[in-house]
Amino acid sequence: MTGQGATPAAPGSAAPAAAGEFGRIDRYLKPLAQGYPGAFGLTDDAGTVAVPAGMELVVTTDAMVAGVHFLPDDPPEDIAAKLLRVNLSDLAAKGAVPLAYSLVTALPRDCAEDWLARFCAGLGGDQQRYGIHLLGGDSVSTSGPVTLTVSALGLVPAGRMVRRAGARPGDLVFVTGTVGDAALALLRVLGREPAALPQAADWAPLVARLRRPEPRLAFAPALRDLASAGLDVSDGLVADLGHIAAVSGVAIEIRADRLPLSAAARTLLAAAPDLLATVLTGGDDYELAFTAPAAREAAVLAAGRACGVPVTGIGRVLAGAPAVTVLDASGAPLPLDRAGWQHF
Numbered sequence: 035m036t037g038q039g040a041t042p043a044a045p046g047s048a049a050p051a052a053a054g055e056f057g058r059i060d061r062y063l064k065p066l067a068q069g070y071p072g073a074f075g076l077t078d079d080a081g082t083v084a085v086p087a088g089m090e091l092v093v094t095t096d097a098m099v100a101g102v103h104f105l106p107d108d109p110p111e112d113i114a115a116k117l118l119r120v121n122l123s124d125l126a127a128k129g130a131v132p133l134a135y136s137l138v139t140a141l142p143r144d145c146a147e148d149w150l151a152r153f154c155a156g157l158g159g160d161q162q163r164y165g166i167h168l169l170g171g172d173s174v175s176t177s178g179p180v181t182l183t184v185s186a187l188g189l190v191p192a193g194r195m196v197r198r199a200g201a202r203p204g205d206l207v208f209v210t211g212t213v214g215d216a217a218l219a220l221l222r223v224l225g226r227e228p229a230a231l232p233q234a235a236d237w238a239p240l241v242a243r244l245r246r247p248e249p250r251l252a253f254a255p256a257l258r259d260l261a262s263a264g265l266d267v268s269d270g271l272v273a274d275l276g277h278i279a280a281v282s283g284v285a286i287e288i289r290a291d292r293l294p295l296s297a298a299a300r301t302l303l304a305a306a307p308d309l310l311a312t313v314l315t316g317g318d319d320y321e322l323a324f325t326a327p328a329a330r331e332a333a334v335l336a337a338g339r340a341c342g343v344p345v346t347g348i349g350r351v352l353a354g355a356p357a358v359t360v361l362d363a364s365g366a367p368l369p370l371d372r373a374g375w376q377h378f
């Protein structure tokens with residue numbers, strides 16, 4: 035046991051507080067590993083993952099830090115959902131089927147047990163939703179902000195992971211769902227929305243997209259079959275398409291007037307057109323952006339309809355120095371002062 039001193043009882047909880055680090059692991063984390071044989075009930079130094087013949091493991095890691103990726107007083111269930119979903123989004127973007135995940139929690143020593151209980155309830159809900167299990171991880175204390183890290187594991191047929199490299203001149207550019215919703219919501223939750231916006235604006239669906247993105251796993255098999263390159267949009271549409279352009283060695287051109295926007299986003303943009311830059315570069319979308327040969331355009335759109343994921347053609351791939359150009363409705367390039375989020 036490494037616990038130091040008594041842990042205060044969780045607010046509103048009749049059960050006695052779980053004692054120390056291992057008490058918390060027993061009560062809150064072990065149930066999340068149940069049903070996955072390679073997790074060994076979180077009783078060992080490591081877990082194992084069986085990889086069927088002909089398949090390959092896809093591994094991705096994303097961390098979230100309080101104050102950087104979420105607000106410290108966001109509901110713990112939502113923080114858990116976003117943590118899992120941003121990782122599942124990377125698996126979807128690579129054409130993978132999710133399997134299991136590992137979790138590192140770095141929590142302040144005075145973190146209330148109720149916070150951990152609610153965080154783990156959030157993980158449990160999404161485990162059921164996406165058919166995944168906790169495989170292992172680590173629990174540490176920190177004198178800094180809450181820091182949460184997930185490594186997600188998924189499977190693809192060997193050699194078939196969708197790469198960022200592979201876009202070719204003549205390909206078309208597509209994006210799933212709608213873009214900009216989360217970035218607009220972030221302005222709202224930070225109190226930075228423009229004064230010009232209608233008082234009655236409906237922020238709820240936008241804030242839901244910020245806190246609980248929907249990983250586009252349903253489209254992953256189609257992406258594997260049809261895309262020449264792909265990724266998920268975390269930093270911002272322009273920045274992330276720039277990653278495809280850079281590693282594929284191509285130029286990308288997209289049309290602002292073709293961007294798929296939600297009804298709520300359309301209303302805000304009608305009142306404050308400058309918000310278009312936020313939509314294009316604000317990030318937190320967790321939609322899939324990808325390229326595919328023009329001859330597959332009909333197949334891409336049909337695949338989207340078949341799996342219930344909206345897909346929109348927004349541009350094309352050209353020969354030229356790696357860059358992303360955004361054209362307005364008249365075909366003129368739109369100046370942007372940044373492409374997307376950067377940590378440093």
Ligand SMILES: Nc1ncnc2c1ncn2[C@@H]1O[C@H](COP(=O)(O)OP(=O)(O)O)[C@@H](O)[C@H]1O
Pocket residue numbers: 095096124268269
């Ligand atoms: N600290 C790190 N250690 C090892 N690899 C890293 C680290 N940070 C980023 N990477 C790698 O750099 C690349 C770009 O990362 P990132 O932009 O965060 O991808 P994503 O947006 O999908 O999370 C990825 O291949 C990622 O694995």
Ligand SMILES: Cc1ncc(C[n+]2csc(CCOP(=O)(O)OP(=O)(O)O)c2C)c(N)n1
Pocket residue numbers: 096097101102103104105120220268269316317318375
């Ligand atoms: C409180 C708060 N501030 C700012 C943001 C916006 N934001 C933070 S990190 C980020 C980019 C995505 O995070 P990152 O760690 O770069 O994920 P990755 O690209 O590795 O998937 C964005 C848009 C946010 N979501 N919450």
Ligand SMILES: [Mg+2]
Pocket residue numbers: 095096097
């Ligand atoms: Mg990352």
Ligand SMILES: [Mg+2]
Pocket residue numbers: 123124127265266267268
């Ligand atoms: Mg990604």
Ligand SMILES: [Mg+2]
Pocket residue numbers: 268269375
């Ligand atoms: Mg990033």
